[in-house]
Amino acid sequence: MTKPKVLISDKMDPNAARIFEERGCDVDVITGQTPEELKAIIGQYDGLAIRSSTTVTPEILDAATNLKVIGRAGIGVDNVDIPYASSKGVVVMNTPFGNSITTAEHAIAMIFALARQIPEADASTQAGEWAKSRFMGVEVTGKTLGLIGAGNIGSIVASRALGLKMKVIAYDPFLTQERAVEQGIEKVDLDGLLSRADFISLHTPLTDQTRNILSAENLAKTKEGVRIVNCARGGLIDEAALKEGLESGHIAGAALDVFAKEPAKENPLFGTKNFICTPHLGASTDEAQVNVALQVAEQLSDYLVNGGVTNALNMPSLSAEEAPKLRPYMELAENLGSLVGQLAHGNLPKISIEVEGAAAQLNQKPITAAVLAGLMKRFSDTVNMVNAPYLARERGMEVREIRNEREGVYHTLVRVTVATSQGDRSVAGTLFGSTAPRLVEIFGVGIEADLQGDMLYIVNEDAPGFIGRIGSLLGENGINIGTFHLGRRETGGEAVLLLSVDQPIPQDVIDAACKLQGVKTVNALVF
Structure with missing residues (x-):
């Protein structure tokens, strides 16, 4: 039986190649290739192990006539065309949990750096100023840490913070009360977290719902003197509003490892007083690099040799x-x-x-x-x-x-x-x-x-004229209705309208729909 053949095309811990060989694969390590060079050789491989340097385009996938699986050592797969890989029958895997401890520790380090103004104090001291009176810090002991997101990384941050004798509160729609009690966390709503937290640390992915979760409006709700850390995703914080909060003194400090636009070689926050930043270093430790390399080797070899599927994004x-x-x-x-x-x-x-x-x-x-x-x-x-x-x-x-x-x-x-x-x-x-x-x-x-595309869900009183009102509102705003679906509990009672539209519905149209006579609930849906 011919052994599966794997290409490691980015720099990776050498133990990854050893795992492939031990588990029955032939492996080549060829890094630093141009797209044309990769296209020329990819056709002979069953598996491809990458990090962030290799970009897997449709052209690469067309040339990969024997490719069965791509493994990304790390979380992000922006450098892989997943829909096209799916159409070619190629499984795409990542290692979403290999960087968890490293990223959590970076967040804790940022908390300490903010609390004691370490970067500014270092720069001042090395400049020969010895300005002790300028750098009056705060203790983290007894302070309240608010976690926005209490999943894998957030829960690790919570355990470390509890060890530092901090009080931990968390906002996470999927954190159950039982799990919160088990972890020693107090589950709160977002407004409660904003008003109580001395430190806020974000540990949530960037989605349509979490984008700018710390908006100007929400930053204004935070406790005077709050310190904010983001080692999760750029785009979770309104950076312009954060700068205003730092300059006004409402926000005592902020530490970002991630930015809305990366690489962040220029940013309005640079140079702002009490602002600390690092160049997306959350996963940058020797241990994390080893972990993700070993995990991707294990996952790819299991799939190629045994058919096992772990952390697949499209299968x-x-x-x-x-x-x-x-x-x-x-x-x-x-x-x-x-x-x-x-x-x-x-x-x-x-x-x-x-x-x-x-x-x-x-x-x-x-x-x-x-x-x-x-x-x-x-x-x-x-x-x-x-x-x-x-x-x-x-x-x-x-x-x-x-x-x-x-x-x-x-x-x-x-x-x-x-x-x-x-x-x-x-x-x-x-x-x-x-x-x-x-x-x-x-x-x-x-x-x-049918549940597909952009849709609008409305609960309203069952009364004449409503369908005309909602149709007119959408028409006036240039929104074309695809399908109309109606249901009701009883005549004159509560009715449900579910309609599909040809484009996303702006928030102002949703707000206007909420004000229509008889409307109880309006939700924009996406499938």
């Missing part, structure tokens, strides 16, 4: 026999999870996934993983059907699977139910013609709809 854990039957169910499941995640805000400690009828005859694990991936994709830029169950366990989410072999109104059905502060909320869907996913129920209201 669920499926056997070749299951895939054709399960694929439409997974699309349905991910859409249902996404719908719940976009509508059921706040803490979601419990979720149940029920399969009924024909769906109960299938492997439920991929369906469950697809629901969780859809549910959490608003809050994580690395979530997929492989790591979604892990992320749910990490946040203390209780996941229940229910299999009901009886056939109800529909030949096959998938139902997703989440526990919220307002009670259980449930959505359900089926397959039309065994292949076309379709929503059939939302929060107790029967409604049939």
Whole structure:
């Protein structure tokens, strides 16, 4: 049997090559190639191990006639064209947890640097000033650390901060109360965190929901003299508003390892008093570089030799026999999870996934993983059907699977139910013609709809004239309606409108819709 052949095209710990060889792969280490040089040789390899230097373009993938898997040693995969890789049948993996401790420690180091003004004091002392009176610091002991995001890295920061005798509060929609108690963290809402925290450290991915989570408005809500650390993602903080807060003195200090635009060779924050920055060093330790290199070697070799899939960004854990039957169910499941995640805000400690009828005859694990991936994709830029169950366990989410072999109104059905502060909320869907996913129920209201693209969800009083009002509002703003789906509990009671539109809906249009007569709830959805 021919051994799989792997190319390591970026500088990586030499132990990675050893792992490939020990696990039955032939490996070549050829770094620093131009795109043309890589194109010339990539066709002979089954696996490609990269870091950030190699860019895997469609041209490279077209030349990679034998390539089966790409492994990125690290989290970010901006240098891989994942949709095109998927179309070519190439699995793309990353190592999302190899840098966790290193990044957490960098955040703690930034907290100390802010508390004791270490960079400024160092520069002053080396300039021969000996200005002791200028650098009056603060103790971290007894201070309140507010974490925006308490997942893998955030929880490590929390444990280190508790060891420093800090009080830790956290805002994280997926942190359950039980998990918070277990970690010694107080779970709070965002406004509560902003008003109480002496230090704020961000540990959330950059998504549409978290972009500028520390906006000018939210920065104004922070405690006088707050110190802010961001070692997560650029774009989480309004940098212009942060500069204003530092200059006014409302914000006592800020330390950034990441910026909205990188490499940040120029930035308005540079030179601002009480501002510290580093060039995206969160993962830059010897240990982290070793960890991600070893992990990517283990994952690629497991896939090439044994067919095992770990941390794949474009492939669920499926056997070749299951895939054709399960694929439409997974699309349905991910859409249902996404719908719940976009509508059921706040803490979601419990979720149940029920399969009924024909769906109960299938492997439920991929369906469950697809629901969780859809549910959490608003809050994580690395979530997929492989790591979604892990992320749910990490946040203390209780996941229940229910299999009901009886056939109800529909030949096959998938139902997703989440526990919220307002009670259980449930959505359900089926397959039309065994292949076309379709929503059939939302929060107790029967409604049939395709979930795709940009959509608008409205709950309103069932009364004449409403459809005309919402149609006129959208038309006046140049928004074309694709499909209209209606449902109601009873005549004259609560009605649900779910419509698809041809473009994203601006916030001012959503605000205007909220003011229409009879409207109770308006949500913009994206699938």
